Amino acid sequence: MLNSKLKPQAKINVHKFGGSSLANAECVKRVVSIIKQHASLDDLIVVSANGNTTDCLYALFACTDNDSFEQALSTLRNTQQQLIKELIEGDSADLLVNYLDQNLQFIRQQFQQQSLELNRNDVLALGEVWSAKLLAALLEQQVCPANAIDARNVLLLETNNNFAVAEQQSRTQLLQERRQGALNILTGFIATDTEGKTQTLGRNGSDYSATIAAHLLNAENVTLWTDVDGVYSADPRIVTTARKLHRIESDVAKELGRLGNPILHANTLKPLASNSIHLKVASSYQPDQNGSEIGHFGEIAKGEISVTHNNELVKISCEQFNDVELQVIKNRFAPLYICQDKSCVVITPQFTDIAEQYLQGQNLKYKTEQVSLLAVVGHKIAERGDIKARFNRVLDKAQPLVITQSDEGHSFLAFFAQQCSVELVNKVHSQVTQDSKTIGLVIAGLGNIGQRFLEMLPTQLARVLALENAHLVGLATSKRALIDTDGIVASNALDLFTEQSVDYDNQQLVSWLSHHPYDELVLVDITPSEDFSALYQDLFKQGIHVVSANKCAGSSSSDNYQQLLDLQRQFSCRWLVNTTVGAGLPINYAINDLLQSGDSINEISGIFSGTLSWLFANFDGSQSFSKLLTSALEQGYTEPDPRDDLSGLDVQRKLLILARLAGFKLELEDIECQNLVPEQLRNVSKQEFLVNAALLDQYFADKLEAAQQQSSCLRYVARFSKDGDKYKAVVSLETLSETHPFANLTPCDNIFSITSDWYQDNPLIIRGPGAGRDVTAGGLHSDLVNLCKELAVQKKQVELKGIN
Template structure:
């Protein structure tokens, strides 16, 4: 039974949680993506998962087929060599067909192949005196026919289209595309409710003569087709998973550029980027086509998007180089000659006085022949180029200064800015060395990483975190490339890949936030366009903490004030740690205990330095600290509790504080950080709420809270009789046989370190091998919106400092 292609639509929406209209998309697969049966089967899966009926699939020739055809054309004087190579070509194509299809499915393709091979043989007999492009066109024809047949038998109906019946070039107008006629043709050739498989690379003129669009012409075919079809999205599936900040073959610290602004991508293509090509990007100049470069070998990876983006994408910087350039000088260029040069040879640079221009060596022979025909006297010189490319980069003084510093002590021939302002060009009269290219890249891109921040939870602390964010971004250098890109509550979310204005974040959230579910959020996070993504969890939600595993699997960093994950079961906790470490994610939990107090930092630092934690003790609840610091008998405990509730010192349901669960979780988190493995239930916990009050509603509990008074009055009297005070204490200690852990009410001497606290303060006592006789004590506010929000900002700054020095060597399958 035939399967239906999934109706999945890629969205480049500013808010990816919005629904998008269904449009036609174009997918192009390069020769390496179709090189063998395994590759073609992988392409079929990509099409099933990413395309829909009525989409267009543009294909290159399989593997090295085009090279084989060019080689045949060069055998015009060697019959024996031609025969051997033609037989090899036929066998390769037949083997590919037979590996992918059974005999009945393959029969028609094999018959067509025999006819085509006979045609090539006849062409050789005629010394290839007719149109050589008719031979070169077979690579794409065979590829399109094969993929269409495989899809028709395994997925859905597919239709192979010969682009020569569609793309018509006007021979009277420098072989420009006849757009009107080509649009009529493509609409006539495509079949509804089919996947239309289209040949790249080839076209024809109005007389029916075959033409090719040049090497990498299939990419150009894809964007032309998208323009004619009014498509919105084009994906170039290739053997590398995006465009990088430099050629990753020689700069192993190059960054993948997740998003490129249209004009910057066009400039990269103009200057000779190995992935982007100038012709490919021409339709992007005047039409709103979104381009995506992705890897068919790693289709789950986010590629590079090219389109209309905001300031974050426009801040990207890249370095490109070209060692295959020719500089031509002459004093005899006139307006007519220069117009022809610009039209026909795509100069990379033309000097201001119009006496010289620089072109790619691929146009050198044609250009020299043209100038000789015109009787122009000229001189030529081999030159190389290193260029720094970015949106209006010529106006970014600091980048320009860095580039010049990197070129210091080099014999640079010329340093100029491009006329469009998107590149700075340095020319040399020799090849640019790998060392110099790496040095330039290191100097100019050292601060260009983009870090996206998503905040989950917009209660008191979340709002305070947002209030502090603008000033933090302005004054802390480590946050220079941090961008607020997401806000979420339990009800709705606002995600904006171009960034959310921090000074208006809450207003924008109220206005533009949309209902979402966790799956939608995860889908967006899995394709985020940033070097790093940080999720700041300021929720109390156990359900949200269950997403941490998925976050870590995607390499997302988590800063958490949420205690649920850190106090989850040992199996869950260990799995989170293992996943986080294996993917390089960071998990910072310093505000889960002690708000902004550095107790977590202290434990980690001691362990990393070789010390051993033997005891952790203290008062970990700001609420219980306030209650027992103020409980002197002048008010009944229930009255004091009501006062604390009215002043916001307790949870809306005070039993959440009195149960001891919060303190129990905090002790578990610290014990685990200290290197011990235990469960929450391994910590003995005294619940201060009597069983008679546990299952009541909040209002009923508050009405009957006076039932607490007798117990606490008796405990206070007992404490005073011992010249002491009441405190709710957490204790964890190492023993000869394991450990002992408990949280509960204790009577402490009035001189005890835990007795003399400012109400709401937390105190932590650490006994270690180094701090044995005189334990380390950390004391201060353990709750409050300012200190907790400040602690989260501290985590963010420290994380960004770590990420600033993080390096990741490029892993690529290759570049065509």
Template sequence: MIDSNTAVTLSPSKNKLVKIGCNVHKFGGSSLATSACIERVVEIIRQHCQLNDIIVVSANGNTTDALFKLYQISVELQEVTLLNPEQARSAKEAKTLHRQLLETITTLETAQALLIDELLNASSAARLKSLLSDNIAQLSANLLSDPVSYENDLLAFGDFWSARLLSAVLSESVCPSYMLDAREFLLLKDEKNCAIDYSESEKGFSQRRQQDKLVIVTGYIARNKQQQTCTLGRNGSDYSATIMAALSGARNVTLWTDVDGIYSADPRVVPSARKLHRLPNAVANELGRLGNPVLHAKTLQPLTNHNTHLHVASSFAPDISGSEIGKFGQIAKQELSVTSLNDLILAKSTSFFAKSGELAVSEFAPICYNLDEGYIVVTQEQQKSVSQWLASHDTEVTFKPVAIIAIVGHGVAKQGDMRARFKRALKHQQTLHFLHSFNEHSYIAILPELCSSEVLNNVHADMTKDAKNIALVVAGLGNIGQRFLTMLPKQIARVSGLENVHLVGLVGASKALINTDGIDVANALEHYQQQAQQYDSEQLLAWLTSHPYDELIIVDITPSEAFSHLYQEFFARGIHVIGANKWAASSSTENYQQLISTAEKNKSIWLGNTTVGAGLPINSTIKELLNSGDQISEISGIFSGTLSWLFQYYDGVTPFSALLSDALSQGITEPDPREDLSGRDVQRKLLILARCAGFELSLADIDCQSLVPVALRDISLAEFLERTSELDEMFLSRLKQAQDKTCVIRYVARFISENDQVTAKVSLEELSENDAFAQLTPCDNVFQIKSDWYQDNALIIRGPGAGRDVTAGGIHADLVTICQQLNHRHQQVKIKGLN
């Protein structure tokens, strides 16, 4: 939020003022096309800008196209009038063109006036429409007198009107604002290449800055040394934005456009294109040079010697993380994209060899070239100038229409495997030449015909099929968390689908280590011990909201109820969760249903197979039965490894308290054994499985028999451990009662659905010695499922229900499952209208 007294921005999450440096925000034509679009831009400025920021704007919507159409009509009118003004046919044609010119001017003025009326109060609107009327009169006079001489002045009106209108809207509703016509200070030293005189331009800009007001600068236009209006070429407003960053030393430039980032191919042509969240500067520059629809060749030039990051984001979806261009680590350098350009010309001549070839490269900045073979590839528009240049050298030339397709990535031309893969992807496509760019960030194939969308899609699929980057954050660094991390390097190396998983976060109870460029998995715990810092939930969520990855997975190995309360926020952000933590899955019915709903709405995946049975596939088996059309009627078993161990060994000879003390010393029980004896853990596990089977239950619906006498429940742990002998008589009595019936005692969980009635309980039961639940290896869990398909012969899953290795292995199984699902998922790209 903008504050006229302090150059600060308001952080929405903390509602605190935070000082930050100067930033540049550029809004494209589609972002400013209608009054609704402009209101959206005003809200973005309100939320993301500060008073010392710089706003650069393009012309509203298709205003520049309309101005160019006016110019063409005017030129045609002038030609007709000058050729044969007295001929009846010419006179009639001139009259038609004159009427068309006036109608187009009226349409243009009406559209601009409508925007003014919709956005401003009456007095402000009247003032701006009066200025607009003056401009239209000047524009009309120029068109009817000498349109060729005034071409750039005519085209400049669009950005001028856009900046003036936005400044007025901001001044009226947000903060003090003023507009700057870039022609007042932005000087070109080389008009042909749109090169800027930074020294004079910076001086002029500094002189015109106003304190405590937000500046709105026109994009696309500048002036030359003769004080004439110049334009900065195709999509020149992006170039204007980075020029302003260079002049002001801005830390960040955000290009607010109609697509939410830079993609691995043009998403209008390649539906499976994926967002490139971070690109190194040189790679982005090469992408722009070779036809990326968002980045353009000149955009990055002003940032070459500045430590400025460039962001691309969508004004139509400002909360979605876009793409960032800057200096990054190895993960960002692994990004790969495919781009193409049609309508090119391959020019071959003896003048393109050696030294004279270097002069040609300097003159025409070709798309690609090979001076050993004497050819350059240029745009069709350059063909005439190439011919003229060669005529002055008195050499012949052959021209051939061509297209290119290229892979672009950091140092990709030096990677033999990538070059070979690219050639294989084009094995059914006729090619003329393969060559790499001089900077080695692209490898290019020259095609003798247009690069079709089919070819682009096929090559993109072959080159980027394994490219999706998945971030991994591990929360909980106890015994199981440490074991999970120890197993991680080998898993990534050997399991298909985990190749692009990057460990980026380690979260403990009070400290966290977050590294966007990745944490070395082989030494993750050492890095955590050396670099972890204090954090709170808001700081964690703030980072997770803007992570630069295709997908993010949080592995929750904590026992923390407080951490489980963050699941709602995770799912709201589209983050995926693997939870060994039972709290969320066994929370209140209302909370659980809300979590499920939020996860589904945001396409978050929530797996928790280790919440019950450690690594045993009980949750996944229940889901698979349901997915295949089966209906479950009963779930029962022994769900606690601790209670399994205790009652498997308890024979009445050794007092129960002695057995309990032994289990505690071996780490089999919780530090407070009452957590196991209370049955609450088993109760939660039964609830989780019942919900997994599709039943709506709460903890209150499950009867729970506590094995802790009332007198021992609320005392301190130390006192409880001193008084455990008070348990002996109760358990010995229960055991003898069972033995009299040739039975054993086991702590059993049972859920039964029969005739639309549900019963659920966890309790100490007497079981036949031949019962499936009676003969277990100590610490084993056993799960029995009855369903439509498993009635007479129940499905039984049995095995270790606790332990570091099996639990960590179960979490890794969930990780593989979730990554396989994500690697086959294609995110829909929302495009509002790329130019």
């Protein structure tokens, strides 16, 4: 019954599951599924008490008579017994129920002997013990051997050293308690001190237990599975525009924890520093969603800014403070702020009682008052004058007691005599973060146009405001890729690609893209590859946006095309394809605008190939068609194999794309296509085709002569038209009057004619360069800028299951 993924591995990972993640039988089953998918046999699982068990235990201490106590105890038993009944089978269930009843009898005896309060921590510890035993029994029955460990037998706190962890003894005891060949489940929240008394680790205590254990075991990663999917740029319960911070610098996370972030806690992060252990916060309700990672990252992550607030702080004022007393306060009570003249400190409520006891013991006269905090946090934010100016400006009328910065320079702090209002927190968040998103940019295809796109990118990033938070993070050709989550310097991208790219396949690329650490990811497809376009379905399923010059997806089968559109809508992706037809010309925008405005398109026609436009604009009989074709090839006007242009397939695909954008359902085969390559030259090598290109000459010479006799010219034209429920679509060589709008084009120009209900007698004409590296790369940049503008104003719904 051992799951194939639950096998030993070299590095240990620690997974912690909070009370809300274990709230009921359904949640516990979900946790088992996560363990099966994400854990190995050597990993350590740390658990909190199930659901509201700890609250039920606390309720026992409030009971003043036997009836209320027995009722509270009965509620507790029923809840635990129900969990066991729903999850565990056979003798294992009986053993758990018997153990539960023994513990409840102990609690009853303490209440009857009026010593319940004296054993408070022992009683509170039972919630975690029950949770660990329950999960271990379930894993044993369904997945693999499992072993529940009571942390009171493992974690030792030094009574005379502010309850610091006794590392060596704790490590030895943990290694002794771990059972080889089994998945070990450790209780969070609880420990034992050197006097043998049970101690609890306070708020977020199970998180702290997890990171302590990770430190003792030299683990590689710690994942905190909780009820939210990460750490946000503000409390998402009150700031609806809060963004998930996908990557947080360790020093920033410590500062957030110090200031009271509801997810991170200062103690949680302490054990990680010396071992460089990676920390991740993820949602047990949405395990496939990328969470927040805490560690050491590059400049993109360091640029993140968040806002935190705390309305439950205490200011202690005392004119008699000296340096010795302030040092004790620093060491023992972790003050958030010490005023410049050393006459006051601000601390969290958890330290208030013991701080007052200390001050009274020193015979100091002091006073306390409630204060609140509003802070902006970011890596070395003190060096960001623009952020400081915005913070000061938005607080101008809020009347803070003081505005300062932290000693390490990672936060600006404002303290208030009154509570911070929801409106003020939202206002500060909006002004200092400007609701900015990190947008990762991956470019696939580094040919002629791809290289030009990259050449233009540094200037675009510097001067276009919409690209302020866009970062180049990936480059790919058909065989090699360079992915760097910390960002790739755009001005040096091609050199870095040459030096650092590695072989890859498409599935490896999709795997990385599906775990990207950005708010949004945009892939720019500048390949002609049908295989690469086949990845679009996977990309859309991961919420990845696509800017495409690749015509293959838009001209694929109707079933595939419709599925792409459905996935795009389902997963809220954007797919911009302006450069698939007409390079940078706004033909797609025109069609979309007409349809969205209520118009109906009846006909689309034009010259869609820059190559064929150049050939027939210059074919006047002064030289043979084959020589003109060779000249076009040498000047780079054609594809490497000119038959790709002469076959008409490119024009056929473009007409299909435009007809579909106009709302019509048809296949590529529904468009008649005249192939200009003689049949005997279609299946030979490129070299053989070029040697025998003169076989083209007589056909085109005859066509030209016939056209000139009619004062006309040759043009390769695409036409789509509807008549009632029927339509006709064809791409072919046509003879046109020299006065026809399609006749007088600058070589390489495209022209598009749209006839609609609104444009009947006088069609809408769009004309201009339809090929070339500059205009095509420019069209891609246009799509990218418009997409980034859209993404900047889009808000993703934050799903909250409740924050502990």
